[in-house]
Amino acid sequence: MEERVTVVGIGADGWVGLPEPSRALVRAAATLLGGRRHLEAVPPVDGQQRVAWPSPLRDNLPGVLASARGPVVVLASGDPLVSGIGTTLLDVLGPERVTIVPGVSSVALARARLGWPAESVTTVSLVGRDLRLIVPALSTGRRLLVLSSDETTPAAVAAVLTGLGWGQSRLVVLGDLGAAGESCTATTAAGWDLNDVPRLNVLAVEVRGAGPGWASGGVLPDDAFEHAGQITKRDLRASALARLAPAPGQLLWDVGAGSGSIGVEWMRAWPTARTIAVEPRSDRAALVHRNAAALGVPGLCLVEGSAPGALSGLDRPDAVFVGGGATVPGVLDTCWDALGAGGRLVVHGVTAETEAVLLEQHSRRGGELVRLHVERAEPLGGFTGWTPARAVSQWSIVKGDP
Numbered sequence: 001m002e003e004r005v006t007v008v009g010i011g012a013d014g015w016v017g018l019p020e021p022s023r024a025l026v027r028a029a030a031t032l033l034g035g036r037r038h039l040e041a042v043p044p045v046d047g048q049q050r051v052a053w054p055s056p057l058r059d060n061l062p063g064v065l066a067s068a069r070g071p072v073v074v075l076a077s078g079d080p081l082v083s084g085i086g087t088t089l090l091d092v093l094g095p096e097r098v099t100i101v102p103g104v105s106s107v108a109l110a111r112a113r114l115g116w117p118a119e120s121v122t123t124v125s126l127v128g129r130d131l132r133l134i135v136p137a138l139s140t141g142r143r144l145l146v147l148s149s150d151e152t153t154p155a156a157v158a159a160v161l162t163g164l165g166w167g168q169s170r171l172v173v174l175g176d177l178g179a180a181g182e183s184c185t186a187t188t189a190a191g192w193d194l195n196d197v198p199r200l201n202v203l204a205v206e207v208r209g210a211g212p213g214w215a216s217g218g219v220l221p222d223d224a225f226e227h228a229g230q231i232t233k234r235d236l237r238a239s240a241l242a243r244l245a246p247a248p249g250q251l252l253w254d255v256g257a258g259s260g261s262i263g264v265e266w267m268r269a270w271p272t273a274r275t276i277a278v279e280p281r282s283d284r285a286a287l288v289h290r291n292a293a294a295l296g297v298p299g300l301c302l303v304e305g306s307a308p309g310a311l312s313g314l315d316r317p318d319a320v321f322v323g324g325g326a327t328v329p330g331v332l333d334t335c336w337d338a339l340g341a342g343g344r345l346v347v348h349g350v351t352a353e354t355e356a357v358l359l360e361q362h363s364r365r366g367g368e369l370v371r372l373h374v375e376r377a378e379p380l381g382g383f384t385g386w387t388p389a390r391a392v393s394q395w396s397i398v399k400g401d402p
Helices: 020-028 036-040 057-066 085-093 106-114 131-137 153-163 234-244 261-269 282-294 331-338 352-365
Strands: 005-010 031-034 049-052 072-077 098-101 121-125 143-147 170-175 183-188 201-206 251-255 274-279 301-304 319-322 344-349 368-372 375-380 383-388 392-398
Touching (some): 005 020, 005 085, 020 072, 020 098, 036 049, 106 121, 106 143, 106 201, 121 131, 131 153, 143 153, 234 319, 234 344, 234 368, 234 392, 261 282, 261 319, 274 282, 282 301, 344 352, 352 368, 352 392
Parallel strands (some): 005 098, 031 072, 121 143, 251 319, 274 301, 319 344
Antiparallel strands (some): 143 201, 170 183, 170 201
């Protein structure tokens, strides 16, 4: 099937709230696709084929579309591009074959009910996703709109907030927005006492309490990570991330990941950023996994193995950080070859042997080579003195630089 697919947004009020142009598209469709709830919300049309989404959706979607008679219309909740099927169809078919006719999104309705300006709100989707994705958004005074998977999501979010020290947060459950039976109930995270939560709901959160300020600008404090000394410390992490330059949708290889601090920070910078962490030791790999979950990036991909062999077959990176193993033959060359034009490579070393490798790479390829010295004020008798940390050599380069 090569014709266009039209995606029509429909609200909780169903056919009644659908504007006439959208109704005309639905009536003219030879095939109408959507969730069972959406299909049941519109009146029957003679001769129209109606197909409910299969499960799993994405795997079966090409077959469903191939057998559909045109014109094809898809029904979606509210704005199809807010955690909706519209995004999936654009991915599968491309924008040249998809027309989006949005309705009013649940996010817009929630903001209207609460009187929250758009610029004051952060939206977090937990539709079919890990609850810990809310963690990077948590800081005092922040307003969140959480798109729930079902009626169990608000209570689960309340438990996460309470466990992290944000139990004073005010929660408002907005159910069946736009429908005649729309509801609005409020409580706190620690005092969660709502039993009859609608399946269709948006959870509004005003973050309050004394939890960790993990959503603040800049890199995380070292004690936010679980580690056994194998961590790129905060000041060095800031320098590395400034050169790695996280960007939406881009992929980082974190080679010799240790506790995973660089890869975790990369993903927290943008919701769509991705990391593949490569770590040969199973005990450290377990740390990477736990840190990714605890700090709100459970989608971090972990490869347990040694570079360069473990790098074979991985998706092509946009940036690479090598925190360990730079002296292993083939590691830096493999990372360099994997990068495309504009790709960033940052390598840290603390030994004379690693520094020699970085000097050679800098001489051969160019880029920037610096030594980073960090000293911290600590008690010295009855006074305060400076205690130096081990110097770190940092080589960084953008592929394509002269």
